[in-house]
Amino acid sequence: AAKTQVTWWHAMGGELGQKLEEIVADYNASQDEYEVIPTYKGTYTETMTAAIAAFRAKQQPDIVQVFEVGTGTMMAAKGAVYPVYQLMKDAGADFDPDAYLPAVAGYYTDTDGNMLSMPFNSSTPVLYYNKDEFAKAGLDPNTPPKTWADMEAFSKKIVESGAAECGFTSAWISWAQTENFSAWHNLPIGTMENGFGGLGAELTLADDLRARHWGNLAKWQKEGLYRYAGPGGGDDANPAFQSGTCAMVMNSSGSRAGLMANSKFDVGVGMLPYYDDVEGAPQNSIIGGATLWVLQGHSKEEYKGVADFFTYLSSPEVQADWHQFSGYLPITKAAYSLSQEQGYYEQNPGADVAIKQITLNIPTENSKGLRFGNYVQIRSIIDEEFEALLGGKKTAMEALQSVDERGNKLLREFEKANQ
Ligand SMILES: O=P(O)(O)OC[C@H](O)CO
Numbered sequence: 001a002a003k004t005q006v007t008w009w010h011a012m013g014g015e016l017g018q019k020l021e022e023i024v025a026d027y028n029a030s031q032d033e034y035e036v037i038p039t040y041k042g043t044y045t046e047t048m049t050a051a052i053a054a055f056r057a058k059q060q061p062d063i064v065q066v067f068e069v070g071t072g073t074m075m076a077a078k079g080a081v082y083p084v085y086q087l088m089k090d091a092g093a094d095f096d097p098d099a100y101l102p103a104v105a106g107y108y109t110d111t112d113g114n115m116l117s118m119p120f121n122s123s124t125p126v127l128y129y130n131k132d133e134f135a136k137a138g139l140d141p142n143t144p145p146k147t148w149a150d151m152e153a154f155s156k157k158i159v160e161s162g163a164a165e166c167g168f169t170s171a172w173i174s175w176a177q178t179e180n181f182s183a184w185h186n187l188p189i190g191t192m193e194n195g196f197g198g199l200g201a202e203l204t205l206a207d208d209l210r211a212r213h214w215g216n217l218a219k220w221q222k223e224g225l226y227r228y229a230g231p232g233g234g235d236d237a238n239p240a241f242q243s244g245t246c247a248m249v250m251n252s253s254g255s256r257a258g259l260m261a262n263s264k265f266d267v268g269v270g271m272l273p274y275y276d277d278v279e280g281a282p283q284n285s286i287i288g289g290a291t292l293w294v295l296q297g298h299s300k301e302e303y304k305g306v307a308d309f310f311t312y313l314s315s316p317e318v319q320a321d322w323h324q325f326s327g328y329l330p331i332t333k334a335a336y337s338l339s340q341e342q343g344y345y346e347q348n349p350g351a352d353v354a355i356k357q358i359t360l361n362i363p364t365e366n367s368k369g370l371r372f373g374n375y376v377q378i379r380s381i382i383d384e385e386f387e388a389l390l391g392g393k394k395t396a397m398e399a400l401q402s403v404d405e406r407g408n409k410l411l412r413e414f415e416k417a418n419q
Pocket of ligand 1 (some may be wrong): 252253255286
């Protein structure tokens with residue numbers, strides 16, 4: 001009999017995309033009933049936009065990979081989404097939300113305790129550094145910077161010694177330097193538990209510590225210590241690090257596969273830096289990456305296939321393999337234990353930094369994540385305002401105030417549309 005086809009739109013390029021296709025091929029070969037067909041749709045924003053447009057045209061895939069900040073929008077799209085807990089129940093599949101790491105499950109669970117999307121690739125930003133360039137600059141290659149004062153001092157040494165052209169760069173001004181920066185310093189980015197408490201939440205980014213940090217980044221950019229890597233994910237960040245131009249980069253733990261494969265030097269990993277005069281810092285970082293959302297409008301048979309594939313994807317072996325290959329977090333407790341038993345963290349120093357960082361302290365209301373509607377658009381506003389700061393058009397405080405003002409308008413529109 002012909003296999004039932006299950007379509008999956010995803011945003012994994014490069015090494016990650018190849019690995020994803022390998023996982024799918026293994027699944028397809030492991031049984032005769034279903035065939036999963038993966039399609040790369042570009043960046044996270046492009047993939048999400050494509051899926052929404054396809055849904056309107058009734059051409060949506062069964063599964064779409066959506067980044068963490070799309071969660072608020074997906075949760076509100078009630079008629080379009082088939083909640084994963086419901087799908088697993090309807091398909092009679094084994095599904096235990098307690099099997100997942102709390103930091104991961106909590107992000108994708110509604111107020112009634114139901115998990116709405118399937119965890120797949122959760123990450124957190126970490127600091128990668130070039131050990132060879134550290135040695136050249138007279139720094140200890142086994143000691144990553146801890147604080148932002150270290151970041152500045154190390155970067156000066158690196159640039160002044162000629163070890164590299166720039167000290168550091170960073171992917172995602174929004175995710176790494178604003179959202180995670182806030183959680184790491186135990187600061188909210190909005191009211192109502194960062195939006196977890198309901199649609200009435202407001203952004204509260206304009207404050208002294210964030211203004212200090214954004215202002216420092218602008219100052220360090222002028223001094224040549226820091227290099228801006230562009231809007232969105234900051235596409236220039238990893239290439240600037242891999243080529244040796246910048247000695248450090250802050251990016252997703254899921255960048256590990258690509259960085260290790262493409263850097264011709266020893267890569268060290270450290271936790272995110274913090275301002276050591278801030279009480280409560282470092283707190284814990286928050287997750288990023290993406291989950292798998294199931295879209296309505298397909299046959300029962302296809303959904304059975306989705307459930308079967310999800311069960312396969314979350315199995316300890318498949319999850320541990322994906323985690324160990326990519327650097328994404330081990331989504332389930334079993335995948336984490338298996339990786340420990342296999343000696344993965346001993347054999348790969350630095351591979352456990354992401355897990356340690358995300359579990360450094362019990363999350364507070366300020367550090368369990370964020371959930372705002374229209375947040376994909378709000379991230380673009382963060383980029384625009386940060387660029388206005390770099391261009392000298394606004395002070396850091398003015399730029400952050402504009403983020404709040406413009407962002408809150410979008411939040412009010414979202415609230416109105418989803419009442
Ligand atoms: O690079 P990723 O997949 O870890 O994702 C980073 C951000 O969380 C995207 O919102």
